[in-house]
Amino acid sequence: MSSDADPDADSDDQxxxxxxxPTCGDPVSFLTVTGPHTGIVNPCGCSMPPGLLERDD
Structure with missing residues (x-):
């Protein structure tokens, strides 16, 4: 590894x-579903419906 390499570059890519x-813009690690239409985004703690994190591939 060269001394010019940024050790945080890999974590930024991840x-x-x-x-x-969608509320605060922070990266979402996981969503805790607390009901059919409610959930808590982690690690930020914002509340949101689970369906908002579904991706279209």
Missing amino acids: LSLLPTC
Whole structure:
């Protein structure tokens, strides 16, 4: 590894693959579903319906 390499570059690349919270824009690690139409985004803690994080491939 060269001394010019940024050690945070790999973690930044991984974060860019995560979906973002539609409320605050932070990366979403996972969604805790608390009911049929409610959930809590982690790690930010915003509340949102689970269907908003579904991706169209």
